[in-house]
Amino acid sequence: MNDEAPPFAMTGGLVRRDGREVLAGVDLRVAAGDVLAVLGPNGAGKSTLVKALLGLIPLAAGRTEIYGVPPAAFRDWKRLGYVPQRLPMGGGVPATVREVVASGRVARQSRWRPSSAADRAAVDRALAAVGLTDLAGESAHLLSGGQQQRVLIARALAGEPDTFVMDEPTAGVDAGSQAALAATLRDLAGAGRTVVLVAHELGPLEPLITRTVELEHGRVVRETALREVTGTTT
Numbered sequence: 001m002n003d004e005a006p007p008f009a010m011t012g013g014l015v016r017r018d019g020r021e022v023l024a025g026v027d028l029r030v031a032a033g034d035v036l037a038v039l040g041p042n043g044a045g046k047s048t049l050v051k052a053l054l055g056l057i058p059l060a061a062g063r064t065e066i067y068g069v070p071p072a073a074f075r076d077w078k079r080l081g082y083v084p085q086r087l088p089m090g091g092g093v094p095a096t097v098r099e100v101v102a103s104g105r106v107a108r109q110s111r112w113r114p115s116s117a118a119d120r121a122a123v124d125r126a127l128a129a130v131g132l133t134d135l136a137g138e139s140a141h142l143l144s145g146g147q148q149q150r151v152l153i154a155r156a157l158a159g160e161p162d163t164f165v166m167d168e169p170t171a172g173v174d175a176g177s178q179a180a181l182a183a184t185l186r187d188l189a190g191a192g193r194t195v196v197l198v199a200h201e202l203g204p205l206e207p208l209i210t211r212t213v214e215l216e217h218g219r220v221v222r223e224t225a226l227r228e229v230t231g232t233t234t
């Protein structure tokens with residue numbers, strides 16, 4: 001056992017958007033090694049919840065902590081890997097698949113220690129894990145939606161974080177790539193990594209999920225424990 005603070009702990013989480021409560025009364029503790037699926041219909045607040053856990057959306061009431069620290073004070077971002085729903089297209093500068101994936105290493109680098117052999121190897125492993133090695137030199141924004149989703153997963157993998165937060169990693173991804181993602185998640189779970197993922201259907205990921213939380217109208221309506229955490233958490 002370790003007595004370190006859990007990856008995420010939210011109590012009484014409330015988020016308002018345009019004056020409307022889109023998340024309310026959410027108590028959620030994610031333990032190290034959990035593979036938690038956040039389920040619910042469109043507009044239930046799933047994306048809002050994971051963004052609030054990461055501090056990307058502020059809480060109007062309640063509190064949330066990342067490894068025991070409120071998001072505004074949290075500094076250890078290399079411990080977290082976030083897979084957003086879509087590839088953000090900042091600045092209009094075309095980046096290659098490899099460059100986007102390599103950006104997942106940034107939290108591990110510093111001005112004094114730019115890119116190393118370990119960084120390049122981690123990027124190679126991440127590209128291979130999602131089957132994008134052959135497309136590494138392509139412009140990421142010209143890929144299909146499903147391929148872009150895999151780029152974002154690879155970017156998070158490249159950072160080798162302890163905890164992954166994935167917003168619909170299987171959306172628009174074909175059956176073969178979903179199976180590949182399931183294999184990757186199995187390895188991560190086996191290594192004791194923590195995963196929070198948003199999904200509409202679990203599909204091939206189902207056997208890996210330790211716990212589900214279902215949202216409706218911004219509230220947790222059901223929590224289900226499916227299986228024991230199997231990985232070795234350190």
Ligand SMILES: Nc1ncnc2c1ncn2[C@@H]1O[C@H](COP(=O)(O)OP(=O)(O)OP(=O)(O)O)[C@@H](O)[C@H]1O
Nearest residue numbers: 017018022040041042043044045046047048049198
């Ligand atoms: N930027 C925003 N401004 C105002 N309201 C928003 C914003 N983003 C989301 N909402 C509202 O918050 C509610 C929850 O949205 P959210 O995207 O979290 O749902 P979701 O469960 O992830 O849905 P989906 O399955 O469609 O991705 C919705 O009613 C949505 O209209």
